[in-house]
Amino acid sequence: MISVDEAKEILSKNPIALADTSLPFQQSLYHTLASDVFADRDAPPFHRVTMDGIAIRAASLKSNKRYHIEGIQAAGQPQLSLSDAHHCLEVMTGAILPKNTDCVIPYEKIHLLDGVAEVDDTGYSPFHNVHLKGTDAKKGDRILQKGTWIHPGKLSVLASLGKAQVEVRQLPKVLVCATGDELVPVAQQPLPHQIRSSNVFMLEAALKSLGIKGQTAHLTDHREKLKTEIEKALETYEVLLFSGAVSKGKFDFLPEVFRQLGVEILIHGVRQKPGKPFLFGRKGNRFVFGFPGNPASTLVCFHAFFKAWLGTSLQRETESSSAILSDEVLFNRPVTYHLLVKTVLREGKVWAVPVKNSGSGDWVHLSEADAFLSLPAVPSVFKKNDVFPITYFHKDSF
Amino acid sequence: MISVDEAKEILSKNPIALADTSLPFQQSLYHTLASDVFADRDAPPFHRVTMDGIAIRAASLKSNKRYHIEGIQAAGQPQLSLSDAHHCLEVMTGAILPKNTDCVIPYEKIHLLDGVAEVDDTGYSPFHNVHLKGTDAKKGDRILQKGTWIHPGKLSVLASLGKAQVEVRQLPKVLVCATGDELVPVAQQPLPHQIRSSNVFMLEAALKSLGIKGQTAHLTDHREKLKTEIEKALETYEVLLFSGAVSKGKFDFLPEVFRQLGVEILIHGVRQKPGKPFLFGRKGNRFVFGFPGNPASTLVCFHAFFKAWLGTSLQRETESSSAILSDEVLFNRPVTYHLLVKTVLREGKVWAVPVKNSGSGDWVHLSEADAFLSLPAVPSVFKKNDVFPITYFHKDSF
CATH class of the missing domain: 3.90.105.10 (Molybdopterin biosynthesis moea protein, domain 2)
Structure with missing residues (x-):
């Protein structure tokens, strides 16, 4: 590991x-x-008027307060030209500044009467209310x-x-595969020993938030069938994400099937909780991610590993984040502990509040977390107010 | 105002x-x-096995270390029953716990030989590695x-x-309307006094981040045409967003046209920068938002007003955020100053770093901001390290 x-x-x-x-x-x-x-x-591509008002030559204010209006320079109209330096042109926001003018006085600061604009204040400088070309x-x-x-x-x-x-x-073509014979479709009533499939939809949704329209499939826990279906999937898809079947169970056939198909397994087992059996493999430019099947394990591994891998592959700017632990947490094993948290913003600080849950199979409380803190792999009491790296599951755009 | x-x-x-x-x-x-x-x-809907291993009755450990394996309880299989309290069943993660067992010992802690599982450690209690029904x-x-x-x-x-x-x-049907005769389509080479249309696409994209698939249109700065087109749009769309034509310009016909169409104008003019001429009106269950046409004004008003309004309309949980100003800012007018910032996360704190720009027409630098701080409407030196409300333009899901 x-x-x-x-x-x-x-x-x-x-x-x-x-x-x-x-x-x-x-x-x-x-x-x-x-x-x-x-x-x-x-x-801007031209000296751009930034207020509705009149355009004049600023120097004329020394000798002039009343400006005869020669016309209107509207936005989208070819540049007009002021013919007399003691006149003005009305100008609209977004218009090109008329030739022979260098200053815009807004309507709020002038009086208009009988085709004349009267200026009260004469303290305007050149390029007042002008967004200069090439700024x-x-x-x-x-x-x-x-x-x-x-x-x-x-x-x-x-x-x-x-x-x-x-x-x-280009974003990769991704297939999300559920494994596990206990899973039934969402619309089906499960028998007492069955549950509904949900991880694949969570992964499909998480992919969507990264811009990827993934497809979903359900594979049975049958060695030969798995092999045939995965072989076929690898022809069409560049990345396969699996939820389940990578641990030590008798029907966890994935590692074996991957090897048979010539997939080189580069990671299998990480010193972390949850997500210990995480698997990553490649065959040329095809990639497989095996996420342990518990909902929290699947989601944490997706965000800790797949997302980082995709960001690197895209050669994309990404920033790491951190948050402040709101309560003391004891964890006494030498593995990285991905602690489910709900973030709370107060006074410019990001607080990470641990989400109580019964373990990585608890999808009810998992859904209350919006992130996980990664506590380092030292058995320790992690103190309130200490800062740790955080990875978000989702961010609210509202 | x-x-x-x-x-x-x-x-x-x-x-x-x-x-x-x-x-x-x-x-x-x-x-x-x-x-x-x-x-x-x-x-969970049943006592759920959380590790691959063997299921036994914990009490049997007092007198037993070697367990004959009766069979395998796979995930998705109806519940088996242990027939002899000193035997075991192999069990897989996700399986229903077999009848007459109450404890799961993982493979890592046992030795398997000739159909017998030998347990080293006998200190297991009932419900070890069992996710209890209804937890x-x-x-x-x-x-x-x-x-x-x-x-x-x-x-x-x-x-x-x-x-x-x-x-x-249900999300509202939204039409995003550009106004401004200076605007040409993106694929067209603008004349020297023209610019390309961009605000509507920014709004369309911002709507998409809220889950709304908006439509876009370009309306000309012509009073009668505007009236006809808006009247028609109000038949199909519940919300119209406008960029431009709400200020004091000679061709800013929107307020007048709205009144003629029976739209009650509830807001026109807000003591803020940018976005002073912001307009909001309603006619029954139809709504119009007039955003001033400069890119920063449009974007700030969308996020400050439209997004909040939509959240309220959806009766949706939303949280307010704040951030720490990274540098002293002087602003000497009695209006709310929406300061463009780029957020930086350090040690669990959200720093808001002002984005230098040449004003609300500067789309180049606007695109470097990911949020704005709203500084209160008191002329003041806003101090470094002080905390202010922040509104995000977008959030990176990576």
Whole structure:
């Protein structure tokens, strides 16, 4: 058995090779940019009016307070030209600043009467209320770096830059496989010794939050059938996620089947709780993740290992997080303890409150956790107010 | 003009009435539960084996160390019965605990030879490695409350409880309208005085993060056309979001058009920066949001007002957040200042680092912010290390 850090090291050294693909920009949301994006023009592309009002030449304020209005420069209209330096043009937010003007005085600060704008205050300088051409970026500047995560604000940048098609990293094709003969479909009434399948749907949903539309399948705990089905799945899918069948049970055939299919098992067993029997293997550019079948084990291993591995594969910016333990926790075994917590934000601090549960099979209380703290592999009393790495299961966008 | 708090108060008193709808559970992800969900059986539904190994009667350990193996209790198999109290049954994780047994000893702690399991340690108590029936929930318990946000863990709970169909609150039909004659489509090369449309795509993406598939439209700055198109849109859509045309410009026809269409304007103008001209109106159960057209104004108003309004309408659990200002900020006007920030997590603390930008038209630097701090409407030097409310634009799921 290896440590959590050793497991992460192996995962990071075995990324999946992902092709780049071009998507219409609206579909690129939450993908990872595969190439740098440059400004095709200055931003703003012209001296841009930032208030509705009048445009004048600031120097004229020395000798003038009443401005005859020559016309209106609307947004989207070609640039007008002020013909007389003691006149003005009405200008609208977003319009190009008219030629021969350099200063915008908002409507709130003038009086309009009979085609004349009267200015009270004469203390305006050039470029007042003007967003100068090229202030924010120059044509040719690199605006977005490859590896960037495309959130709504970045999508807007792509739109502004005219990137109707965007180069992103292709996400892998993933199949989520349930194993376990005790599982019945959700709509079916289970017999007393059966339970409903749920982990695959949790994984499918977790994949969706990473932008991946995974497929689900249920495989029976039958050695030969498993082998045939996995062999076939490996033809179509680049990544297989399994929930169950990787431990020491008599019907935990996965490790054996993987070996028979030529899958090299790179990790099997990690010094952690939950998720000890975690398995990771590869065959060329195909990858298998074996998550222990208890709900907490499956979810923790997905977030601790699969998510990190995918982030590395995408060469994506990611940041590690930490949180403050809200209560003392005793854990007396030399393995990393992934403690289920609910985070609470108070005064700019992230508190991790342990979620009471009856073990890794307790899906009722698992669903109350939004993250886990990873307590280091030293038998210890982990103190209240100490800070530990945290991994989130989900984040509320509201 | 009203304060930000007054605006929020008006919004919360004018929620949209949303119907409930039934969705296949996999589609219910990120929706809001419309009814309580109860346990249809105990959780776990039977005494559940939590380790692969042998099941015995703990009391037998007083007189026995060698157990003849009667058979295997696999997961998903009807309950077997141990016939002799000094024998054992092999049991697999997830199986029902066999009748006449009460204790599971894992394979790691026994020796198997010739159909006999030998136990070294005899200090096992009843229910060792058994997840007792009903520990986590009893049949009839309320497991999920209405108003719950369905994240992957909750989806899994719905699956476990057999909720193949889930009652959720219907999300509103939303149309996002760009205004502004300076805007051209993303794929088009703008003329020198034009820019590409981008705010609507930013809003469409932000809606998507709340689970709403919005439509987009571009309306011209023409009074009569606007009126006709908005009248038509109000027949199909429950909510219209506008970017632009709500300020003091000569072509900012929206407030006038709304009035002509019988839309009651409940908010127009908020003491805040950016976003001063923000508009909110209703006509029966139809709602309009007018966001000022600068990118930062649009995005801040969407998150400060629309998101809060939608959360209230969904009667959804939401939590307020705060963050620690990383640098001193001077702001000398008596309006709420929504300061663009990038959050940095260090030692369990959320630091809000101001994002330098040239104003609310600067979409380049806006895209570097992931949130805004709302600094109160008192002209002040806002001190480093002080804590303020924060609103996120997006959250990275990685």
